[in-house]
Amino acid sequence: MSYEEEKREAAMRLFGALSGVDEAYLAACEEDNCNCNDNTGKGAKSGIGVFVRRYGRAAAAVLTLAVLGASFMVYQTNNSKDGTAYFSEKAAESGGAFTNGTMMQDAAVMGAETPMEQQEQRVASSVRSDANEEGMVSEDVERYTLQPAEGADREDQMEELDSQLNAHTENAQGEMKKQKEITQLEAAKLAVVGDYLPDTWPTRGSISQISCDDTAGEETLTIRWSYGDNIDDFELSIINMGDTQPMTVADVSKPESYDERLYKVSHGETVPDEYSQVYSDAVFREEEFTKECVAARIIAYMDDTGDTVSFKGRFGVLYRTEDGAFVVVRFNGSGIVDEIWEMMESIDGQN
Amino acid sequence: MxxxxxxxxxxARNERAIAETQISYGNYCYSIAYHILHIKEDSEECVNDTWLRAWNAIPPNRPGRLSLFLGTITRNLSFDMWKRKNALKRGSGEMEAALDELVECVPAATSTEEAVEEAELERMINRFLGTLPERDRNIFLRRYWFVEEYREIADRFGMNLNTVKTTLFRIRGKLKDYLEQEGVVL
Structure with missing residues (x-):
């Protein structure tokens, strides 16, 4: 069996093993049909729903332009002896904005032969309309313009255009999703979770992304740290769990339940069943959390070649807010024990 | 019902059970089968076989969630059929794409160790899934359990297509790291 076939065989084993996923995870997955854009959790699968979601904002922009245009024309007709002449004059003054906008769009759509083409024309035209409105230069407009293609290429282009359109309209109309990227400054201002940002970070690398997510019923602030080599990084999650206490709080008097240095791989076989849950996701109480806890959870791993050692691990620290809510700060990834300890120690919380 | x-x-060994199951879960199971097989007739065959398996399994089983019980049977049957039909050739489609992606999760093997047992692998995957944020876990399951396309997942969760791709790429990397840490050989 070739190397490639072996890998494929292994992938099939993985796929097969996924049939044994916990029912609770699958049940949660099935219930998680929330569409964060519309906050209803419904209509995600309907064709009309998908279309409205994909192009809804563009359609809204076009509709707004159409209404404004119509109102403008009515206004001018009522206030001018010759409305048509006035409109032509203003169209010329605007550098053809009217022509390139709604009117051109309608003409283009009418000229399209298939529903697919009409859809493409509408999307591309709506971008042009937005562009005129926002004073975008022609190069920007071209970026959003669909070039002719067929079959799969055409589908890909539609996807790409859709993606560009989403980015464009999101910038123009503000972020409406619950899960969103934010700045460090914005993160620090977040109620509760913002209080648990560390003051000290590792000396090497930088924050690559901060995102906030409250779709799962608990507010989570996630900070991704990149050491710059695209391989070693870590994620720090600050989770406001409200009244729910995490299930895997470690008892520091029982290092055998969480200390990774005490066991050999494969941990699935060496860690006693009674500890397996806490062992896989140890969370320490703030008042019991020490550098020793970090050392117990961040251990050395040899890479495939046996030449390089990296230090990786995962653990959490449990805090209580002034209101008695549970907040967990989870570390997951690579790091040096001293640096990770300093980072975790610099979390003031609401003290 | x-x-x-x-x-x-x-x-009660009442055959109406199958008809009622078909009414309640026919589309659901067909959807799972079709995502894997992409052939109408094969998908229907797997769904019919699911009812037979369920009939033989209940009793003695009394599933907590019938949908998941049936869905898992359908997934297994569909995957078995897919393997039979694709064992000797590389085709195209979402199943192939999903498997190609899962190759990225395969840990580097060392010759001295034996392949991990099926049940142990399942346990490890569950442990790994337990470490993921819920939304990430759901995205992962949508892709590799239900074999849904990226676009479907993006639509389902109201996410940008590229965000879904990036999220899955990151999770695959984590899964590989995790399996390697656990010393798994596949």
């Missing part, structure tokens, strides 16, 4: 009533029919 409620799940408990359908289950009662199974336990």
């Amino acid at each position: 409620k799940d408990t009533e359908i289950l009662d029919l199974y336990w």
Whole structure:
């Protein structure tokens, strides 16, 4: 069996093993049909729903332009002896904005032969309309313009255009999703979770992304740290769990339940069943959390070649807010024990 | 009809159980099968086989969630059929794409160790899934359990297509790291 076939065989084993996923995870997955854009959790699968979601904002922009245009024309007709002449004059003054906008769009759509083409024309035209409105230069407009293609290429282009359109309209109309990227400054201002940002970070690398997510019923602030080599990084999650206490709080008097240095791989076989849950996701109480806890959870791993050692691990620290809510700060990834300890120690919380 | 009533029919060995299951979960199971097989007739065959398996399994089983019980049977049957039909050739489609992606999760093997047992692998995957944020876990399951396309997942969760791709790429990397840390050989 070739190397490639072996890998494929292994992938099939993985796929097969996924049939044994916990029912609770699958049940949660099935219930998680929330569409964060519309906050209803419904209509995600309907064709009309998908279309409205994909192009809804563009359609809204076009509709707004159409209404404004119509109102403008009515206004001018009522206030001018010759409305048509006035409109032509203003169209010329605007550098053809009217022509390139709604009117051109309608003409283009009418000229399209298939529903697919009409859809493409509408999307591309709506971008042009937005562009005129926002004073975008022609190069920007071209970026959003669909070039002719067929079959799969055409589908890909539609996807790409859709993606560009989403980015464009999101910038123009503000972020409406619950899960969103934010700045460090914005993160620090977040109620509760913002209080648990560390003051000290590792000396090497930088924050690559901060995102906030409250779709799962608990507010989570996630900070991704990149050491710059695209391989070693870590994620720090600050989770406001409200009244729910995490299930895997470690008892520091029982290092055998969480200390990774005490066991050999494969941990699935060496860690006693009674500890397996806490062992896989140890969370320490703030008042019991020490550098020793970090050392117990961040251990050395040899890479495939046996030449390089990296230090990786995962653990959490449990805090209580002034209101008695549970907040967990989870570390997951690579790091040096001293640096990770300093980072975790610099979390003031609401003290 | 409620799940408990359908289950009662199974336990009473009343054949109406199958008809009621078909009504309640026919589309659901067909959807799972079709995502894997992409062939109407094969998908229907797997769904019919699912009812037979369920009939033979209940009793003695009394599933907590009938949908998941049936869905898992359908997934297994569909995957078995897919393997039979694709064992000797590389085709195209979402299943191939999903498997190609899962190759990225395969840990580097060392010759001295034996391949991990199926049950142990399942346990490890569950442990790994437990470390993921819920939304990430759901995205992962949508892709590799239900074999849904990226676009479907993006639509389902109201996410940008590229965000879905990036999220899955990151999770695959984590899964590989995790399996390697656990010393898994596949």
